[in-house]
Amino acid sequence: MENVRMVENKIDPADRRLDRALQHVVRPWFPINQDVLNGIRKSLSDGIYDATPAQLLADLKNDFALFTFVVKELAAIGATQGVPEKTLSNPVELIRWGGPKLIGEVIAADKKLPQTHSLHWSEPFQVARLRETAVIASTASVLSEKKDLDPDVGFSRGVMREIGLNLIAWNYPTLFSKVLNNLSAGANLDDELSKELGFTPALLAMRVLRPQAAGKTEGAGATLDANEWAEYDDLCAVGEALARAENPETYPSAENDWARASKYLEGVGAAETLEKIKEQAVNQSRRYQEALPEVFNSLENFNPKRNVESHTRMRAIIADRDFRLCPPHVQEALRSLYSEMDGYSVNKAAIQTLLKSIIPQAGFTGGCVFVIDPSTSSLRPRTVIGTVSLRAITNVNLEPGDMAVTALGQSDPLLHTKNDPPPIDGIYSALGGARKVGVLYLETPRGAQDIGEGKTIGTFNIIKQALCDVLHLK
Numbered sequence: 001m002e003n004v005r006m007v008e009n010k011i012d013p014a015d016r017r018l019d020r021a022l023q024h025v026v027r028p029w030f031p032i033n034q035d036v037l038n039g040i041r042k043s044l045s046d047g048i049y050d051a052t053p054a055q056l057l058a059d060l061k062n063d064f065a066l067f068t069f070v071v072k073e074l075a076a077i078g079a080t081q082g083v084p085e086k087t088l089s090n091p092v093e094l095i096r097w098g099g100p101k102l103i104g105e106v107i108a109a110d111k112k113l114p115q116t117h118s119l120h121w122s123e124p125f126q127v128a129r130l131r132e133t134a135v136i137a138s139t140a141s142v143l144s145e146k147k148d149l150d151p152d153v154g155f156s157r158g159v160m161r162e163i164g165l166n167l168i169a170w171n172y173p174t175l176f177s178k179v180l181n182n183l184s185a186g187a188n189l190d191d192e193l194s195k196e197l198g199f200t201p202a203l204l205a206m207r208v209l210r211p212q213a214a215g216k217t218e219g220a221g222a223t224l225d226a227n228e229w230a231e232y233d234d235l236c237a238v239g240e241a242l243a244r245a246e247n248p249e250t251y252p253s254a255e256n257d258w259a260r261a262s263k264y265l266e267g268v269g270a271a272e273t274l275e276k277i278k279e280q281a282v283n284q285s286r287r288y289q290e291a292l293p294e295v296f297n298s299l300e301n302f303n304p305k306r307n308v309e310s311h312t313r314m315r316a317i318i319a320d321r322d323f324r325l326c327p328p329h330v331q332e333a334l335r336s337l338y339s340e341m342d343g344y345s346v347n348k349a350a351i352q353t354l355l356k357s358i359i360p361q362a363g364f365t366g367g368c369v370f371v372i373d374p375s376t377s378s379l380r381p382r383t384v385i386g387t388v389s390l391r392a393i394t395n396v397n398l399e400p401g402d403m404a405v406t407a408l409g410q411s412d413p414l415l416h417t418k419n420d421p422p423p424i425d426g427i428y429s430a431l432g433g434a435r436k437v438g439v440l441y442l443e444t445p446r447g448a449q450d451i452g453e454g455k456t457i458g459t460f461n462i463i464k465q466a467l468c469d470v471l472h473l474k
Contacts, residue, residue, distance in 0.1 A: 017198040022207055028116035029069055030126075030170040036063040036287050041109060049100040056103065057095050061155060062287045064133050066107070067091075068163050069114065071156075072209050073106045074098045079210075088210070091156040117170050119291045125177055127295050128250070129169045130288060132243040133162045134299070138280035139239030140232060146268050149231060155284075157232040158239055160209070164201025167208065168193060185252040238264050242277070245304035248311035258308045278302040306341075313469050314338040317462060325458030330362045334466055341470055350470045354463070355385055359442065362459050365424075367442035368393050369431075369467070370404055379404055379439060390418055390426040390443055403428050404439045413457055413464075417446070427460045432473045440464050 040059050043049055049056040060067045071091045078088050078097065087093045095103070107113060119127070137158030144154030169176045179192045194200045241261040248254035265273050282289075282299050289296035314335065317323055323331065337358065340350045359367065366386035370379040379396040396402045407414050407428035416426035423446040431438045442463070444456055467473075 014198050018203065018207060021197065021199065021204055022211075025167040025171045025204070026208060027114065028171055029114035030065045030166045031117040031119045031122060032065045032069065032114060033063040033119060033287055033291060035290070037066055037107065037113070040066075041104075041107065044100055044104040044107075053096070053099060056100055057092065057152065060095065060103075061152075061159075061284065064130060064137075064159050064162070064166070065114070067156075067159055068166075068209075070095065070098070070103055070106055071160070074102065075209055076211075077102065077106075090153065091160055092150070092152045119288075122170070123173060123177070124295075125180055125250075126169045126173065127292055128247065129162070129166050131285070131295060131299065132240075132247070133159060133166065134281045134285045134288070134296075135243040135246065135277070135302070136162060136236060136239035138284055139242055139277050140235040142273060142276045142280055143235040143238060143268065144232065146273070147231065147235070149235075154232055154235055157229065158236045160205070161202075161233070161236050161240075163208065164203075164205035165189070165193075167204065168197070168201055172197070180250060183250070183252055187252075189251075239277075242304050246302065246307050248308050254304075254308050255312060258304050262305070274302075274304075310338050310341045313341070317465055317469070320462065320465070322458035322461045325455045326462055327362065327459070330358065330459065333358045333361060334462065337466060337470070346471060351467075354466055354470060355383055358466075359385055359463060362463060363456070364442040364444045364460075364463075365389075367440070369438060369440055370396065371438035372398070372408075372436065382438070385442070388443060389424055390416060391441075404441060407439050408436050413460060415457075425456065427457065429460070429464050431464065431468060431471075434474070437473060440467060 036059070040056070043055075043059065060070060071094055074094045074097070075088050078094065083094075083097060087097055098106070105111075137155045140154035140158035141151040144151045175196055176193070179196060180189065183189060183192065190201050197204075238261050241257040244251040245254045245258035245261060251257065262270060278299070281302060285296045285299055289299075317334070317338070323334075326334070337350055337353055340353070341347055355369070364386070366384075366388040368381050368385060368388060369383040371382045372378075373380045373395075376395070377398045379398065379402075381393045381395070384393055396404050398405055398408075400406070403414055403416055403426075408430045410430065413427050413429040416428070418424045418426075424443055425446045426441065426443045428439055428441050430436045431440055440463075442460060
């Protein structure tokens with residue numbers, strides 16, 4: 001008995017934690033799309049894959065949970081049958097080895113496939129993991145083709161590298177959500193999860209997929225010569241950076257991620273490659289899109305550069321103390337506006353939203369955007385907003401006397417008040433920084449408490465900044 005106790009004491013606590021985690025994640029897995037599963041079962045029953053075995057791989061790729069589950073089961077079977085290590089470590093070769101017959105047995109209707117989790121009952125951060133997986137795998141596939149590598153292997157490598165994070169997201173949801181919400185700019189999600197769990201997502205993935213490879217180098221498929229996977233892993237890393245860059249609200253590292261990914265993409269035709277990645281991610285997610293349109297439809301607008309630049313501008317405006325003076329509904333409208341802004345072109349729809357919707361929502365009943373016309377040395381009315389009461393909306397010569405002209409030389413807004421009933425305040429401020437291009441003028445019914453607390457001026461300042469941002473005025 002003493003000897004038994006001594007052996008038990010020598011067990012590494014980290015191994016015990018990992019063993020408990022394996023028991024916790026293997027049976028529930030993460031959600032399988034039942035429509036994809038049923039479609040594959042029918043095609044197997046109809047013998048479709050006997051004539052077109054490549055279609056089986058293509059159909060499995062439509063659902064990441066089913067794909068990884070099948071790979072796990074085939075690896076276990078193959079290990080008992082003496083299948084070469086190189087085949088066991090390569091999901092594409094393993095699926096080809098299994099073929100319709102063996103895969104049909106693995107996912108047969110009488111087998112107990114994971115059903116604990118459902119796509120329709122998943123949390124937003126969990127579904128976002130599937131979207132990120134689609135971006136990562138599609139990036140690896142597109143870049144593999146450009147590098148004369150196997151795009152199917154690139155895709156599968158991208159999916160398999162994400163299995164640890166996906167299993168943790170669904171089976172340790174509270175912990176995963178807490179770590180995700182508390183990420184700092186210099187932090188890495190895998191590292192932060194490792195601090196909480198006592199093991200890395202990559203190690204969990206390796207032990208889940210290849211328990212017989214325990215003790216070898218970390219990483220799904222690491223039993224192969226590292227050089228054989230190094231190129232694919234580099235491409236997956238680009239995809240991981242793009243997936244984070246597309247979601248700057250979640251990942252504080254998004255700006256740096258975009259810088260790294262875009263630097264790599266410059267060598268392979270960035271615009272064309274990003275378009276292909278988007279197309280593949282959309283096509284590869286069709287079955288997810290059918291189940292979760294609210295999340296996957298937006299993949300058609302995949303644009304990490306725009307998201308990063310929009311978030312950077314939004315972060316700056318939120319940090320402005322004036323933003324906190326805006327009414328809550330105006331803050332929300334501005335957040336939505338910034339999400340629509342393009343990083344490199346003027347969004348006419350966003351301008352209209354700001355001028356015709358957000359400004360009235362903020363309590364401004366009228367106003368005008370004046371622009372400088374060098375040919376006539378005047379301020380010309382460009383856009384009239386609502387009903388203007390305090391001034392005439394006409395061309396204004398660039399000479400002293402009009403408050404709109406005076407505002408061009410001031411750093412702070414100018415206030416024009418009308419005390420006669422109904423009392424109205426008019427606010428002027430120059431548009432543009434080093435180079436003034438015009439003036440924003442807005443009117444609002446006076447609320448003495450608002451002026452005293454700075455709420456009206458604060459809201460005006462934020463709206464003016466939003467107009468400058470949407471027009472790309474520095």
